[in-house]
Amino acid sequence: MPKVDDTYRNARRAQILDAAITCFAHEGFHRATIRDIVVQSKLSPGAIYNYFGSKEDIIEAIVTERHKKEKRLVLEARKEPDVARVVGRLRDAFLGEYREKKERLRRRVSIQLWAEAQRNPRIGKIVRRGVTQMRKLLSRIIADAQRRDEISPDLDPDALARFMIAAFQGLALQAEWDNNLLLEPYLRILNTFLKSFFSPV
Amino acid sequence: MPKVDDTYRNARRAQILDAAITCFAHEGFHRATIRDIVVQSKLSPGAIYNYFGSKEDIIEAIVTERHKKEKRLVLEARKEPDVARVVGRLRDAFLGEYREKKERLRRRVSIQLWAEAQRNPRIGKIVRRGVTQMRKLLSRIIADAQRRDEISPDLDPDALARFMIAAFQGLALQAEWDNNLLLEPYLRILNTFLKSFFSPV
Amino acid sequence: MPKVDDTYRNARRAQILDAAITCFAHEGFHRATIRDIVVQSKLSPGAIYNYFGSKEDIIEAIVTERHKKEKRLVLEARKEPDVARVVGRLRDAFLGEYREKKERLRRRVSIQLWAEAQRNPRIGKIVRRGVTQMRKLLSRIIADAQRRDEISPDLDPDALARFMIAAFQGLALQAEWDNNLLLEPYLRILNTFLKSFFSPV
Amino acid sequence: MPKVDDTYRNARRAQILDAAITCFAHEGFHRATIRDIVVQSKLSPGAIYNYFGSKEDIIEAIVTERHKKEKRLVLEARKEPDVARVVGRLRDAFLGEYREKKERLRRRVSIQLWAEAQRNPRIGKIVRRGVTQMRKLLSRIIADAQRRDEISPDLDPDALARFMIAAFQGLALQAEWDNNLLLEPYLRILNTFLKSFFSPV
DNA sequence: AATGAATGAGATTTCATTCAT
DNA sequence: CATGAATGAAATCTCATTCAT
Numbered sequence: 086m087p088k089v090d091d092t093y094r095n096a097r098r099a100q101i102l103d104a105a106i107t108c109f110a111h112e113g114f115h116r117a118t119i120r121d122i123v124v125q126s127k128l129s130p131g132a133i134y135n136y137f138g139s140k141e142d143i144i145e146a147i148v149t150e151r152h153k154k155e156k157r158l159v160l161e162a163r164k165e166p167d168v169a170r171v172v173g174r175l176r177d178a179f180l181g182e183y184r185e186k187k188e189r190l191r192r193r194v195s196i197q198l199w200a201e202a203q204r205n206p207r208i209g210k211i212v213r214r215g216v217t218q219m220r221k222l223l224s225r226i227i228a229d230a231q232r233r234d235e236i237s238p239d240l241d242p243d244a245l246a247r248f249m250i251a252a253f254q255g256l257a258l259q260a261e262w263d264n265n266l267l268l269e270p271y272l273r274i275l276n277t278f279l280k281s282f283f284s285p286v
Numbered sequence: 287m288p289k290v291d292d293t294y295r296n297a298r299r300a301q302i303l304d305a306a307i308t309c310f311a312h313e314g315f316h317r318a319t320i321r322d323i324v325v326q327s328k329l330s331p332g333a334i335y336n337y338f339g340s341k342e343d344i345i346e347a348i349v350t351e352r353h354k355k356e357k358r359l360v361l362e363a364r365k366e367p368d369v370a371r372v373v374g375r376l377r378d379a380f381l382g383e384y385r386e387k388k389e390r391l392r393r394r395v396s397i398q399l400w401a402e403a404q405r406n407p408r409i410g411k412i413v414r415r416g417v418t419q420m421r422k423l424l425s426r427i428i429a430d431a432q433r434r435d436e437i438s439p440d441l442d443p444d445a446l447a448r449f450m451i452a453a454f455q456g457l458a459l460q461a462e463w464d465n466n467l468l469l470e471p472y473l474r475i476l477n478t479f480l481k482s483f484f485s486p487v
Numbered sequence: 488m489p490k491v492d493d494t495y496r497n498a499r500r501a502q503i504l505d506a507a508i509t510c511f512a513h514e515g516f517h518r519a520t521i522r523d524i525v526v527q528s529k530l531s532p533g534a535i536y537n538y539f540g541s542k543e544d545i546i547e548a549i550v551t552e553r554h555k556k557e558k559r560l561v562l563e564a565r566k567e568p569d570v571a572r573v574v575g576r577l578r579d580a581f582l583g584e585y586r587e588k589k590e591r592l593r594r595r596v597s598i599q600l601w602a603e604a605q606r607n608p609r610i611g612k613i614v615r616r617g618v619t620q621m622r623k624l625l626s627r628i629i630a631d632a633q634r635r636d637e638i639s640p641d642l643d644p645d646a647l648a649r650f651m652i653a654a655f656q657g658l659a660l661q662a663e664w665d666n667n668l669l670l671e672p673y674l675r676i677l678n679t680f681l682k683s684f685f686s687p688v
Numbered sequence: 689m690p691k692v693d694d695t696y697r698n699a700r701r702a703q704i705l706d707a708a709i710t711c712f713a714h715e716g717f718h719r720a721t722i723r724d725i726v727v728q729s730k731l732s733p734g735a736i737y738n739y740f741g742s743k744e745d746i747i748e749a750i751v752t753e754r755h756k757k758e759k760r761l762v763l764e765a766r767k768e769p770d771v772a773r774v775v776g777r778l779r780d781a782f783l784g785e786y787r788e789k790k791e792r793l794r795r796r797v798s799i800q801l802w803a804e805a806q807r808n809p810r811i812g813k814i815v816r817r818g819v820t821q822m823r824k825l826l827s828r829i830i831a832d833a834q835r836r837d838e839i840s841p842d843l844d845p846d847a848l849a850r851f852m853i854a855a856f857q858g859l860a861l862q863a864e865w866d867n868n869l870l871l872e873p874y875l876r877i878l879n880t881f882l883k884s885f886f887s888p889v
Numbered sequence: 890a891a892t893g894a895a896t897g898a899g900a901t902t903t904c905a906t907t908c909a910t
Numbered sequence: 911c912a913t914g915a916a917t918g919a920a921a922t923c924t925c926a927t928t929c930a931t
Contacts, residue, residue, distance in 0.1 A: 089931095093894095097894090110404075113401060113402070113404060114316075115314075115315075115316035116316075118921060118922080119921075119922060119923080128895080130924090131894090131897070131923095131924080134922095135894065139923080140921095193404055196400055197401045197404065199397055199400065199401065199459055200397050200402070201314070201401070202463070203394055203397060203398070203462065204312065204314040204317055213463045216463060240475065240478075241475065244468075244472045245475050247456070247460055247475075248453065248476070250456060251454075251455070251460065252453065252456065253452075255453065255454075256448075258452070258455055261400075262403070262413070263414075266448075267445075270444065270445035271448055271449065273445065274442065274445045274448075275449070277441075278449070278482075281482045282478075320904070320905060321904075321905095330913050330914060331907090331914065332908085332913050332914070333911080333913075335905095335906070335907080340905080341906095512806075513807065514807050515803060515804070517717075517719075518807055520925060522925075522926095530891085531893060532893065532926085532927075532928090533890085533891055533892050533929085534891055534892075536926095537890065537891075541926080541927080542926065542927095598803050598806060599806070601802065601861055602802065603716070603803070605713075605716060605799060605800070606714065618865060645873065646873035646874045646876065647877050649858070649869075649874055650855065650874065650878070652858060652862070653855050653858020653859055653861070653862065654854050654858065655858075656854070656857060656861055657850070657851075657858050660854075660857055663802075663806065664815070664816045668850075673847045675844065675847065676843070676850075679843075679884075680851070680881060692910090692914085692915070696915095697915095700915090721899085722901060722902080723899095723901090731917095732916060733901085733917085734903080735915070737902065738914095738916075742901080742902080743900095891931105894929095894930095895929090895930100896926100896927085897924105897925100898924105898925100898926105899923105900922100900923090900925105901922095901923095902921085903919105903921080903922105904918100905919100906916100906918105907916085908913105908914100908916090908917105909913100909914105909916100910913085
């Protein structure tokens, strides 16, 4: 079944990554075996190693795709005319994901990644790069808003960006532990917080 | 079968837990081997299994001690006369730890725990219990303050507690990735945030 | 199903065998993968399996061709009028090869074959047949010379043949290990040895 | 069963090496699996890896012990008063091994080593070192004899050493292929050869 | 005939845990 | 109580070979 085109190969790649996300989300990186991914993806070990050189490569691919998607979300949000709306849209985009089952899995994998990044230099580098990228993007959005006098010039853009990211990271964690965590009340606090920083001065 | 006293046993236990924290912080739960802990603790495998029934038991002991300590911190802070000071003291207590090397290791282990809690029901249960306990404590502090009219009654105590926890969880993560993260600017944002919620109405 | 002619098929076969010799010489039979041969030969796995039923078949083909060539060399040498000249020519023929790069590869493969012959009955049989054939040829040359009174009748033809073969096998090994082994001194010893046996009585 | 003494550990080590020699001799390095060695040695995989870091380490240990033994043999032989007797004793020592079953296995492994040395730099280095050591030892024996006027000064000691080694290497190979190779006739040729070089001038 | 993606048996190695001393 | 050698299940990855196209 040779001479397949890129569409075919991309489909297989996605098939493997999807299976891997499911397995990693349920078992963690270390407990999820290649065999698990084999079963989940309905492929064979050999087939998987045709697309990825190692288990770590699969993890890396997952992170990389995740980061690409997040960057896209932020760049999309940035098109809004003022910072309040940019931030509102970001909030909606990231919170929106909380309903989707597939995204739930991805979030679980993200938490695995935070742990893995600690001891795996290669994964660490990539995860770090991703978060830094996100922080820089947010930071710039804030700085731009300050330049346009939309928000107080006293706020440190970088620190505020960190704080926003923290609010979402913490939510991700807690949502993970609490199956019936109610988004609404959290959202209301978040809005109060956002308003206190991002409403027109 | 020489009966040794409790002091001796407790010292050995602590020796093992200290070694384990170091190993887990550096290698993660799965990559850190019992042998690593053996080397680090200068004991033998057999000795370790005399004090803990399994690797998981060691992890469990670490979490449990961690939670006890955090509970102590909060109960201590609660003695302050008003909520602004309670929150301020909590902030100082948790941030104070950021300078200590030993605490750095514990924080790293915490992140490992978040990941492990996802797939290990036993650890999951304990970690969940710990965060819930913390949330309940904070939540009650907030509710009490509302009852004393110190802060707005519109805020959902539980959600605000979650938000505060998130701010610290996110900081822990980012501090982990960014060796030279500056606490000061983050602290300033945190203060602004806290003030906007907790200053006398 | 395009019927191609024998010339085409023979060319492909040679292409595969050449590639295989290179790979086997560099990586050994077990470490050299079909994929290596695919890359080296610039063909595809499927193509290779069109010409050879298995990796072992390729090895077998290499041995067989090698043996054919050696037999040709001996038969050629045997045309010389007396045993001294026969032996001299054999020596030149086999030593002549030491300069050629391609032959260096073949010699490396031969050493692999000695090892493989030990545990692989099929290869073992062929290798054995080849050496036996060579020994018989030399043995007959010696016996004929004895019959013609060219050399002492006391020498056991078979044992002497073995000894001659050993001298070359050992040289092949040592040349393999010693990149700058000097042929000349060895050759002088070899000549002294040959003269002591093969000079006219 | 801890705190064992060196005798115990050496016995286990020997047990593993013996099993490995048997397996390697029968199946070759690549076909012999660790599991084979496990079965043969009646130990467990873990036990084996307690004594050797890898399959390659086992191979290395086998070569090293072999070389030590050969060196001992030569040094022992060198004590003879004149070169003829030295050489005679060497011949007897090495040929003597041909009767012993255990030595037969070792010889088979040696042939495997010649092949493995080609593609495995680590093994290559050790094998080379061993043969070089042997050649140097023989070479010095010859040179000493020349200094004492026992043999012709025209012979190149190094080349003659090579030739002697070759005679034994070739014999090892042929004995391997020919189960009923007769040593006597070969020995007679060898003696003629040795006499022609080593008898008093 | 050629292609090359897929297969899946099997190899090496690791490591939590046990238990004789 | 301590020791550390031994156990053996299980994990990752390789590679000869097949076969749909």
